Amino acid sequence: MKISLIGTGYVGLVTGTCFAEVGHDVICVDCDAAKVELLRNGGVPIYEPGLEELIQKNVAAGRLSFTTSTKEGVEKSDIVFIAVPTPPLPDGSVDLSYMEGVARDIAGAMTQYKIVVDKSTVPVKTGEKVAETIRRYCKSKVEFDVVSNPEFLREGFAVEDFLKPDRIVIGVLSQRPVAAMRELYAPFHAPVIVTDINSAELIKHASNSFLALKISYINALSILCESSGANVQEVANGIGMDPRIGRRFLDASLGFGGSCFPKDLSAFIKIAEQLGYDFALLREVQRINTHQMDRFFKKIVETLWVLKQKKIGVLGLAFKQNTDDVRMSPAIDLCQRLQKEGALLRVHDPKAMEKARALLPDVTCVPDMNAVADGCDALVIATEWPQFKKLDVERARRMMTHPILFDGRNLFDPEEMENLGFIYKSIGR
Ligand code: UDX
Numbered sequence: 001m002k003i004s005l006i007g008t009g010y011v012g013l014v015t016g017t018c019f020a021e022v023g024h025d026v027i028c029v030d031c032d033a034a035k036v037e038l039l040r041n042g043g044v045p046i047y048e049p050g051l052e053e054l055i056q057k058n059v060a061a062g063r064l065s066f067t068t069s070t071k072e073g074v075e076k077s078d079i080v081f082i083a084v085p086t087p088p089l090p091d092g093s094v095d096l097s098y099m100e101g102v103a104r105d106i107a108g109a110m111t112q113y114k115i116v117v118d119k120s121t122v123p124v125k126t127g128e129k130v131a132e133t134i135r136r137y138c139k140s141k142v143e144f145d146v147v148s149n150p151e152f153l154r155e156g157f158a159v160e161d162f163l164k165p166d167r168i169v170i171g172v173l174s175q176r177p178v179a180a181m182r183e184l185y186a187p188f189h190a191p192v193i194v195t196d197i198n199s200a201e202l203i204k205h206a207s208n209s210f211l212a213l214k215i216s217y218i219n220a221l222s223i224l225c226e227s228s229g230a231n232v233q234e235v236a237n238g239i240g241m242d243p244r245i246g247r248r249f250l251d252a253s254l255g256f257g258g259s260c261f262p263k264d265l266s267a268f269i270k271i272a273e274q275l276g277y278d279f280a281l282l283r284e285v286q287r288i289n290t291h292q293m294d295r296f297f298k299k300i301v302e303t304l305w306v307l308k309q310k311k312i313g314v315l316g317l318a319f320k321q322n323t324d325d326v327r328m329s330p331a332i333d334l335c336q337r338l339q340k341e342g343a344l345l346r347v348h349d350p351k352a353m354e355k356a357r358a359l360l361p362d363v364t365c366v367p368d369m370n371a372v373a374d375g376c377d378a379l380v381i382a383t384e385w386p387q388f389k390k391l392d393v394e395r396a397r398r399m400m401t402h403p404i405l406f407d408g409r410n411l412f413d414p415e416e417m418e419n420l421g422f423i424y425k426s427i428g429r
Pocket of ligand 1: 151152153154155156208211215248249250251252253254255256257258259260261319320321384
């Protein structure tokens with residue numbers, strides 16, 4: 001099928017590439033000429049495992065191309081995806097100006113029937129507004145359908161998640177586009193849920209908020225574990241074996257971050273407010289998340305007392321494993337708090353060092369994770385990169401001025417670390 005993607009950011013690029021991979025003809029459109037040029041020359045603006053290879057393969061096969069022209073994208077495709085940013089406004093609500101702008105551009109370029117699909121995360125009722133806008137601005141008055149088709153991609157696993165989805169949600173205003181949407185997704189062999197358009201939009205915010213709630217729940221339990229001497233990992237294992245609950249997303253941590261959960265939570269709270277409901281439950285999810293970082297920071301301060309001039313090693317800068325993304329990263333937040341108190345930081349991240357540099361001037365970036373702790377008064381683990389589990393802890397203990405380890409991701413066993421001579425503090429244990 002012939003598809004265009006308006007917006008070649010993280011979601012647009014992964015979506016376009018994966019559609020090309022299953023045999024569709026894809027044009028990715030972006031207003032950023034430098035980005036389009038980079039992609040045309042074989043470059044990839046983001047890091048995502050497997051993505052670069054798939055782009056190269058599908059460009060070579062002639063199924064994937066890049067342009068700055070929305071008109072070209074719309075003219076050459078039957079299904080037009082909108083994948084533009086929907087950033088937060090200062091009050092937590094969603095800035096839909098890119099969405100509206102693209103809806104007008106599509107309307108201006110349409111000369112025959114198109115299916116316009118919204119992939120961006122948007123407040124419920126946006127699809128209705130998009131349809132209204134296209135109708136208003138389309139001079140040729142051609143027929144079209146607007147569909148909501150939210151993405152559930154995890155950063156670091158986006159290609160895998162796209163190619164092997166657990167569900168495809170298709171929200172429609174009428175049945176007309178359903179057959180084409182099913183055909184588009186047929187190569188993925190995943191369950192398809194067809195809903196009304198408002199439900200599809202709600203599913204996205206509801207699902208991210210639920211996952212954030214799950215993390216805040218276990219983080220709240222971690223407080224009880226710390227004050228009662230219980231172990232949050234054992235509690236998580238115990239409750240997670242109930243299939244109604246499930247073990248995933250029950251890892252206590254210094255808090256969740258990233259470009260989705262914090263933003264989507266604020267947006268959903270605001271959406272609820274606009275619909276006349278005070279979603280206090282989700283406000284509490286946010287509060288627990290902030291409190292979890294405060295608690296972790298307090299542990300560091302209580303142990304080291306004065307942070308000024310203390311050398312602290314930090315392992316992990318990305319908001320989670322497998323990504324170079326540092327947006328809303330708890331690790332960066334923590335580093336900034338430590339720096340504010342005058343600590344001197346030696347930092348390492350397998351992928352995110354480059355991007356972190358802009359947010360963290362005056363830190364020493366250490367290319368070898370095993371050398372981060374050298375000469376430090378304390379070491380902090382802030383991101384759950386699996387390779388950190390293989391840290392040469394014996395060496396760290398020898399090379400540190402004081403063997404103090406704050407594990408914000410529970411990567412090590414408390415007893416083993418204490419037997420090795422560390423003062424070891426983790427979350428909920
Ligand atoms: C999330 C959703 O998983 C995805 O479906 C949606 O489309 C976008 O938002 P992502 O932001 O890539 O994806 O990250 P995710 O893997 O969900 O992790 C989010 C944050 O929660 C990270 O900071 C992570 O470290 C933290 N986390 C996750 C925990 O603290 N504990 C857990 O048990 C799981």
